[in-house]
Amino acid sequence: MRFVHAIEGLSLWTGRAFGWCILILTLSVSYEVFVRYVLNAPTVWAFDMMVQMYGALFLMCGAYALAQDTHVRADVVYRLFPVKVQAGLDFVLYFLFFFPGIMALVWYGWEIASDSWRWKEVSFNSPASIQVYFFKTLIPLSGCLLAIQGFAELVRCVMAMRSGKWPERLVDVKETEDLLTEADLETISAFAQGKK
16 A cells, blocks of 8 residues: 555645646636736737646646546446456456556657657747747656556555455545535434434
C-alpha cells in the first residue's frame, strides 16, 4: 500500500497544483469581460490565456481524477459484480484500452512537444502570438503521470482480486452528492434506532 499511496500522493499533489489554473482562468475571464464591456478595451491575450489554462488543467488533473476514482464510468452492470470480478475486469481493461491509449498519448505527445520546441511555436489564433511550446510539453508529461497512476491502479486491482475488497484510497475531497448521501444515511440510521 505504501507504493500505491506514494503514487496517489504524487497524483494528488499534481492535481492540487494545477487546480490553481481554475483561479487564473476565472480571473482572466473576469478581467476580459470587465475591460471589454465596461471599458470597451478588449485584450489580445485573454483568449489564449483561457485556452492554455483550461488545457493545462484538463491534462494535468487526469492522474488526480484517476487516483480519486472520479473518471466517468458506465457502471450500470459493473457495480452489481462482486469486487473480485470488478477488479479482474478493471485489470484486463487497463491492458486492453488504458495503457495503449496512454502510450499513444506519450509517444505522439512527445513528437508534438519536441516539434513545438524546435519551432518555438506561437499561437496562430491570436494577434498576441503567445508561445505555446511550454504548454505542449504538458501533453507527454500528463501521459507519464497517467501511466504511473495506472500502474498503481493495477496493483490496487491485484490486491482487490486477492482480498475481495478494494483498498482504501487517499482521500482529498468529497463530492457534495457523497456528503449529502452520508448525511442522509446517518439520519436514516439514527431514525431507525429511535434516536430522533
